[in-house]
Amino acid sequence: MGNRTTLRSVAEAAGVSTATVSYAFNRPDRLSGEMRSRILAVARELGYPGPDAAARSLRTGRANAIGVIFTTELTYAFSDPYVLALLGGLAETLAHSRTSLVLIPFAPVIAGLSDVEVRESLDAVHRAVIDGAVADGLTDDHPAVRALSDRSLPLVRSSDTAAGRCVLIDDRQAGREIGRHLADLGHREVAVVVSSPREPGCPIPPAEEAALHPYSRHRLAGIREALPAGSRVPVVSGGRNADAAGRIAATAILAAPDRPTAIAADSDVLAATAVEVATAQGLRVGHELSITGFDDVPLAASTGLTTIRQPIHEKGRLMARMLLDPDNTPDRVTLPIELVARSSTGPVPSHRLHGGT
Amino acid sequence: MGNRTTLRSVAEAAGVSTATVSYAFNRPDRLSGEMRSRILAVARELGYPGPDAAARSLRTGRANAIGVIFTTELTYAFSDPYVLALLGGLAETLAHSRTSLVLIPFAPVIAGLSDVEVRESLDAVHRAVIDGAVADGLTDDHPAVRALSDRSLPLVRSSDTAAGRCVLIDDRQAGREIGRHLADLGHREVAVVVSSPREPGCPIPPAEEAALHPYSRHRLAGIREALPAGSRVPVVSGGRNADAAGRIAATAILAAPDRPTAIAADSDVLAATAVEVATAQGLRVGHELSITGFDDVPLAASTGLTTIRQPIHEKGRLMARMLLDPDNTPDRVTLPIELVARSSTGPVPSHRLHGGT
DNA sequence: TGCATCATGTTAAACGATTAACATGAGGAG
DNA sequence: CTCCTCATGTTAATCGTTTAACATGATGCA
Structure with missing residues (x-):
């Protein structure tokens, strides 16, 4: 023995x-x-x-597992309702085919790291024994995504991609719907809060907008498109989507001398913290200040957020199916979205109405 | 090529x-x-x-990944705040050592399956390429746990175990604290809601109590121990811990002719649905009916639940550390618990006071 | 009887890497 | 000049399976 x-x-x-x-x-x-x-x-x-599992994987070339990477750090992921809904959807499909879900940790921010450090931080991505992967919210040129596609693993992304499979929503259209909703209510000054590696609360100059996440960029474009010409649409960093960062961003926006009449946030979480901050400052949300979110996670309903609903759970299910059964699934799917109007938005207060129009 | x-x-x-x-x-x-x-x-x-990841795993004997299995079905797991907190804790430790987290799906209920079917439903457990695993809420004799320990993988459990590593809380003591709290408020009729494979809402006869999850059993014992002799403590199935099941259980309890003055639930989720149901029926929780939860997840605070707080996040961190660094961690840890009294419990209404004492 | 078929095992070649143990030549020390 | 050390490569065994291709004897069928 x-x-x-x-x-x-x-x-x-x-x-x-x-x-x-x-x-x-x-x-x-x-x-x-x-x-x-x-x-x-x-x-x-x-x-x-x-x-033995490893020997079997080597020999058969199958791992019976698929990997997941997302923008959120793994630690925060479990408190992000969007991620949770997505994971739930993935799990639902996977459970039926006895496939494990591998959550791969890596440093989402890789700015300013040496080549070696980047490779090291991607260690888990290289070592994961998986048959394919889901990449949510990461662009094609992100090192982690690249590492996976270099391994020639089947990949499903949630952002638009030239080649490869993806499940999308029309972010621009979503932006337009938000913009139109706000425009109809008379808003001409809308601060847009986007998740970004920059300090939460710090304004993002037009020159840097190109560096934003594509989905943020598209939503932003949509919002601007739908608002009347001459509207003011500053962009503010919401940090990395965590509660604390959202609070800072909201505080910064409300502290500005030319406070906007509306805030359009990139996620419901961000929007909810904005509601919280505004309420704490004595502002009546939906009256003195309008706020919109994104995703329509459960939190949105309980907070009364006007938001864009997207079928996140379905997205997860679909992504998993696309990995498991590529032959019977399309390469690219665009899921429907829908504006859900609740109490967090309302007409611009009369004293802030613009002269024109 | x-x-x-x-x-x-x-x-x-x-x-x-x-x-x-x-x-x-x-x-x-x-x-x-x-x-x-x-x-x-x-x-x-x-x-x-x-x-290649698989080849490397085979040759080195390391996978750089640890597995997780729990009672909850994987699909529900992402909406169970206890599980989320645990996963968050695990992820926190793992991220630092570039280790992936493998969520392994399997059918939690295996009653009435043939040997072959059981083996099949455990397929993912056998195939997972991992260095160790965390088993939460499953007893040593559960097939999935057995499969893992047969593979001679290091295992960390959250329930008491003869041999092997575990991170525990003193469930019996927790039960006692709940019992004492309720006893002090005058309660003598306490329905205990436990998670169980049985139909939600169905009463669990004393003969079947031995088959409950050990943690439920210990808590139940603690509650009984702390209540005055002669108290009535029926046990009711709360199903598999999902919202819908909790609702059914609560409804059944409140519909009984001899409605108890208090409900002690096995989890905050279960307790929160009970609050909801009771409130919908016009009962003022904390007055006409007292309800206690377990875990003190965020939901508990917002619902005003009296509950037992346990450091779930810390539990996760610790479990991961015990797997990653067995030489510098103890084999068995008991984490502290604490009763948190909130508004969901209160004195028994006078018209329901017992004669004696 | 003769031959194809079938059920049941075996042989042996991968799968793609890691890592002791061993060469080999250069440089340093005495 | 000799011996030792060190840096840098190589050889070859091994990790534990899977599976195509091949044997072999029994069976079915004309």
């Missing part, structure tokens, strides 16, 4: 070839029932736990 | 041995800088994505 029991030791003990033992575990029909049960008996006796 | 590029193809292209290429990727210090960069250049040129 001391040595681990393997397929071979079982084969020797049973006086058969390793192939036979392998068949006993994997292809019952290739063996006589008698032989099979004899082998399983010997295996049990030796305490053989069944074929 | 057509064939995948491997360590070998890179070696051939570079005119060196495979060992050298391997060193180039794994042990920079064993090679001259010149040689190393030449190899990496060749690798890049061939589009070699680095050593």
Whole structure:
């Protein structure tokens, strides 16, 4: 003893070839029932736990697992309702096909790291034994995404991509709907809060808008498009989407001398903290200040947020299916969105109405 | 081409041995800088994505990943605040050591399945390429747990276990604190809602109490111990801990002719739905009916639940550390708990006071 | 009887890497 | 000049399976 029991030791003990033992575990029909049960008996006796997972993966080229990477750091991920809904959707599809979900940690921010450091921070991405992966919110040129596609793993993304599979929403259209909703209510000054690696609360100059996440960029474009010409639409960093950062961003926006009449946030979480901050400052949200969110997670309903609903759960289910069964699923799907108007938006107060129009 | 590029193809292209290429990727210090960069250049040129994950796992015996299994079905897991807190704790520790988190799906209920079916439903558990695993809320004799320990994988459990590592709370003591709290308020009729595979709302006869989850059993024992002799403490199934099931259980309890004065639930989620149901029925929770939860997840605070606080996040962190660094961590830890009294409990209404005492 | 078919095992070649143990030549020390 | 050390590569064994292709004897069928 001391040595681990393997397929071979079982084969020797049973006086058969390793192939036979392998068949006993994997292809019952290739063996006589008698032989099979004899082998399983010997295996049990030796305490053989069944074929080794890593060896099997190597040999068959299948891991029965798919990976997930997202913008949020893994630690925060579990408190981000959007991510949770997505994971729930993924899990639902995966459970049916006995496939594990591998959450891969990595440093989302890689600005200013050396080549070696980047490679190191991507270690887990390289070592993950998976058959494919879902990348949410990361662009094609993100090192983690690149690492995965270099491994020539099937990949499904949630952002638009030249080549490869993706599940999208029309972010620009979403932006337009938000913009139109606000425009109809008379808003001409809308601060847009986007998630960004920059300090929360800090204004993002037009020159830097190109560096934003594509989805933020598209939503922003949509909002501007739908607002009347001459509207003021400053962009503010909401940090990395965490509560604390959102609070800072909201505070900064409200502290400005030319406070906007509306805030359009990139996520419901961000919007909800804005509501909180505004309320704490005595502002009546939906009256003195309008706020919109994005995603329509459960929090949005309980906060009374006007928001864009997207079928996140369905998105997850679909992404998983696209990985598991590429032949029977489309390469690219655009999911429907819908504006849900609630109490967090309302007409601009009369004293802030613009002269024109 | 057509064939995948491997360590070998890179070696051939570079005119060196495979060992050298391997060193180039794994042990920079064993090679001259010149040689190393030449190899990496060749690798890049061939589009070699680095050593194959499965092969590496097989050869080194390390997967850089740990598995997680819990009672909740994977799909529901992402809406269970307890699980989320635990996962958050795990992720926090893992992120620092570049270890992935593998969520393994399996059918939690295995009653009435044939041997083959059980083995099949455990497929993902067998195939997961991991270095160890966390099992939350499952007993030692659960097939999934057994499968993992048969694989002789390091295991950390959250329930008491004869041999092996675990992170616990003193469930019995927790039960006592709940019991004492309710007793002090005059309660003598306390329905206990436990998660169980049985139909939600159905009463669990004393004979079946032995089959409950150990933690439920211990809490129940604690509650009974702390209530005055002669108290009535019926046990009711809360199903599998989902919202809908909780609603049914609460409804059943409140519909009974001899409605209890208090409900002690096994989780905050269950308790919160009970609050909801009771409120909808016009009962003032904390007055006509007292309700206690368990865990003190965020939901508990916002619902005003009296509950037992346990450091779930810390539990997760600790479990991960115990797996990653077994030599510098204890085999068994008991975490502190604390009763948090909020508005969901209050004195028994006078018309329901018992004669004695 | 003769031949194709079938059920049941076996042989042996991968799968793609890691890593002791061993060469080899250069440089330093005495 | 000799011996030792050190840096840098190489050789070759091994990790534990899976599976195509091949044997072999029994069975079915004309």
